[in-house]
Amino acid sequence: xxxxxxxxxxxxxxxxxxxxxxxxxxxxxxxxxxxxxxxxxxxxxxxxxxxxxxxxxxxxxxxxxxxxxxxxxxxxxxxxxxxxxxxxxxxxxxxxxxxxxxxxxxxxxxxxxxxxxxxxxxxxxxxxxxxxxxxxxxxxxxxxxxxxxxxxxxxxxxxxxxxxxxxxxxxxxxxxxxxxxxxxxxxxxxxxxxxxxxxxxxxxxxxxxxxxxxxxxxxxxxxxxxxxxxxxxxxxxxxxxxxxxxxxxxxxxxxxxxxxxxxxxxxxxxxxxxxxxxxxxxxxxxxxxxxxxxxxxxxxxxxxxxxxxxxxxxxxxxxxxxxxxxxxxxxxxxxxxxxxxxxxxxxxxxxxxxxxxxxxxxxxxxxxxxxxxxxxxxxxxxxxxxxxxxxxxx
Amino acid sequence: xxxxxxxxxxxxxxxxxxxxxxxxxxxxxxxxxxxxxxxxxxxxxxxxxxxxxxxxxxxxxxxxxxxxxxxxxxxxxxxxxxxxxxxxxxxxxxxxxxxx
Numbered sequence: 001x002x003x004x005x006x007x008x009x010x011x012x013x014x015x016x017x018x019x020x021x022x023x024x025x026x027x028x029x030x031x032x033x034x035x036x037x038x039x040x041x042x043x044x045x046x047x048x049x050x051x052x053x054x055x056x057x058x059x060x061x062x063x064x065x066x067x068x069x070x071x072x073x074x075x076x077x078x079x080x081x082x083x084x085x086x087x088x089x090x091x092x093x094x095x096x097x098x099x100x101x102x103x104x105x106x107x108x109x110x111x112x113x114x115x116x117x118x119x120x121x122x123x124x125x126x127x128x129x130x131x132x133x134x135x136x137x138x139x140x141x142x143x144x145x146x147x148x149x150x151x152x153x154x155x156x157x158x159x160x161x162x163x164x165x166x167x168x169x170x171x172x173x174x175x176x177x178x179x180x181x182x183x184x185x186x187x188x189x190x191x192x193x194x195x196x197x198x199x200x201x202x203x204x205x206x207x208x209x210x211x212x213x214x215x216x217x218x219x220x221x222x223x224x225x226x227x228x229x230x231x232x233x234x235x236x237x238x239x240x241x242x243x244x245x246x247x248x249x250x251x252x253x254x255x256x257x258x259x260x261x262x263x264x265x266x267x268x269x270x271x272x273x274x275x276x277x278x279x280x281x282x283x284x285x286x287x288x289x290x291x292x293x294x295x296x297x298x299x300x301x302x303x304x305x306x307x308x309x310x311x312x313x314x315x316x317x318x319x320x321x322x323x324x325x326x327x328x329x330x331x332x333x334x335x336x337x338x339x340x341x342x343x344x345x346x347x348x349x350x351x352x353x354x355x356x357x358x359x360x361x362x363x364x365x366x367x368x369x370x371x372x373x374x375x376x377x378x379x380x381x382x383x384x385x386x387x388x389x390x391x392x393x394x
Numbered sequence: 395x396x397x398x399x400x401x402x403x404x405x406x407x408x409x410x411x412x413x414x415x416x417x418x419x420x421x422x423x424x425x426x427x428x429x430x431x432x433x434x435x436x437x438x439x440x441x442x443x444x445x446x447x448x449x450x451x452x453x454x455x456x457x458x459x460x461x462x463x464x465x466x467x468x469x470x471x472x473x474x475x476x477x478x479x480x481x482x483x484x485x486x487x488x489x490x491x492x493x494x
Contacts, residue, residue, distance in 0.1 A: 049422060057433040109436055124431050178432040187436070312400070315407040322414050353418035358411060 008297060012304035026270050026309055026369070027316075033262040034317020034365050039324045040259075041357050043337055044248045046350035051244040055237055059092075059210035060219050062235045063226055071233065073205040078229065082211055085225050087218035093206035095195040099188075101160055106146065107187045110195025129154035129174030132191055139191070141174040143184035145347055162198055170194070185347030248337065263364070267372040270306070282383065289385035295378075302377030303370060310366030318361055325351045 016023050063082070065074035076093045083091045095110035113134050124131050127144050140158060142150070152158055158170045170190065178184055190198070201207070211226070213219050223234045285298055324330060329349055330337075 053425060053430070054433050054436075057430060057436075111435060176432065178430070183432055183436065189435075312404050315404055315411060318411045319407045322411065326414075351418065352422060353411075353415045355415055355419070358415055 005300075008301050009304055012301045012308060015301065015305050016308060023309065026266070027313055029262070029266040029269055030309070030313035030365060030369070031316045031320065033259055033266055034314050034361055035320035035324065036262070037259045037364075038318045038321030038357070038361050039330060040333055040337070041361070042321060042325050042351045042353050043330055043333055043349060045352035045354055045357060047248050047337060048245055049352045050350040051248075052241065055241050055244075058237055058240070060213040060216070060237055061211035061223050061226065062240075063209040063211060064233045064235065066231050066233050073201060073207065074209055074232075076204055076206050076209075078209060078232070081229060082209065082226055085222055087213050087215065087222045088211055089214055090210075090212040092210045092212075094208055094210055095192050095199065095201060096207050097195075097199050099160065099163075099198075101150065101188075104149065105186070108195060108198060109187060109189050110192035111189050112192045125176055125178050127175045127177035129172070131174055132189060133173075134191065136171070136173060137191060138168070138170050138194060139173040140170040140194075141176055141189040142172060143187045144175050144177045145185035146188065147172070147175045149185075160198070162200065164200060168198060263368055267368045270369055270372040271376060282380070285380055285383065286385040286387075289381075295381045298381035299374070299377050302373055302381075306369045306373045307366055310369045311362070313369075314362045314365035317365065318358060322351075322353060325349065 063074065063078065064071045065078075066072070074093070079091050079093055082088060092112065092115065097108055099106055099108050111132055113132055126141075129141070132139055132141055142152065142158075147153065150158065152172050154172055154175060156172045158172055159167050160170065161167055176184070176189075195201075196203075199207075211222065213222050219236055219238075223236050226232060227234045288298060289295075334349055
């Protein structure tokens with residue numbers, strides 16, 4: 001029994017070699033669509049995973065002030081109110097923002113060195129130099145990729161224009177190299193007072209307020225209490241995560257729609273090719289049936305052909321997708337997934353190649369092909385051998 | 395020999411995919427388990443979503459949102475593509491009187 005199936009498999013492989021045009025047409029279409037899908041899927045999974053990692057360390061609640069429906073700087077007087085609420089451990093006003101340095105958009109983050117959870121000198125992933133210290137004002141620590149883009153090294157002086165076009169000089173004291181590539185590529189850290197000065201934010205205001213809560217189960221209660229205060233927008237970690245997943249899901253969804261269209265075209269092409277080849281192979285089918293092959297044997301051969309083509313296309317598609325993302329850093333797709341990335345510096349994209357995504361790609365590459373070929377194969381296989389051979393000769 | 399090229403290439407491709415998958419899973423597991431002081435100190439989510447800066451938005455459908463960004467009818471601040479930022483119930487900001 002096993003030998004019979006092996007013989008049918010061997011015959012199916014021969015058919016793949018014999019009907020070269022059909023094989024090449026189906027493979028080219030299917031490999032292309034699988035490569036596009038896998039590239040976008042790996043990229044989306046990587047970005048979501050990267051976001052999840054960052055959010056693991058994000059504050060439980062971020063509080064922003066709303067003015068006329070728009071986020072604005074928040075009054076630091078809220079810190080006292082929130083600190084008194086049951087369940088909060090720590091309430092920290094933050095200063096951060098964006099700045100165009102050269103022609104790239106960078107994140108400038110103010111660090112409150114006296115109010116940190118750990119000793120940065122020991123644990124910070126410094127590539128070169130040292131971390132910020134309260135004794136050295138007007139100093140900055142840059143991400144490695146930022147330093148490369150700006151062409152600065154430790155000891156250099158960096159002059160950045162503020163929004164009011166005032167040049168401020170900073171001494172580069174260190175360059176960090178984090179696991180989070182995006183931080184390396186777009187972040188400048190400075191003392192919180194320097195950041196306040198850079199963004200011209202008065203003492204009684206902050207960009208937002210980070211709230212840390214004792215127990216994760218209390219987050220919603222605390223958030224609800226904060227929401228009762230006037231003119232505040234309360235963003236919990238879960239909401240950001242949900243927004244992030246939805247955003248990348250929607251963005252990759254656009255590509256998925258295009259991909260489905262391509263896949264349907266491939267299925268139609270496969271159907272068409274099987275019908276054409278089925279006509280050409282009528283004599284062959286008649287001969288096989290005359291030699292004792294049953295209808296189910298012939299259908300099995302055709303299904304094996306489709307499954308083999310599907311596996312080849314899926315495998316090559318995934319390989320090309322990985323190479324496209326890893327080696328070429330996913331041009332075109334990265335623009336779509338990340339946003340207006342021309343404003344961003346270059347950085348290595350986070351890619352997540354999960355077993356479940358690979359399995360999914362194989363499933364959606366093989367199944368449509370099987371469905372597209374089973375009907376023509378069945379029609380082809382149920383013809384009487386005598387009629388088939390006569391029809392084919394005629 | 396000629397007939398073996400396709401099976402060999404396929405085998406190479408499958409092995410390559412498997413190695414890439416295992417390597418990717420391992421590196422993400424390492425990342426998850428290693429201390430990440432920078433993420434702790436920054437506390438910001440991933441850039442393209444975590445901010446409301448219009449420059450970080452995506453082309454495609456969101457371009458419409460960009461073009462309306464700061465005019466009446468834009469409402470982009472409330473639009474974090476597809477997901478509302480504030481899902482917590484906001485109470486007592488509307489009262490109604492009169493009628494049925």
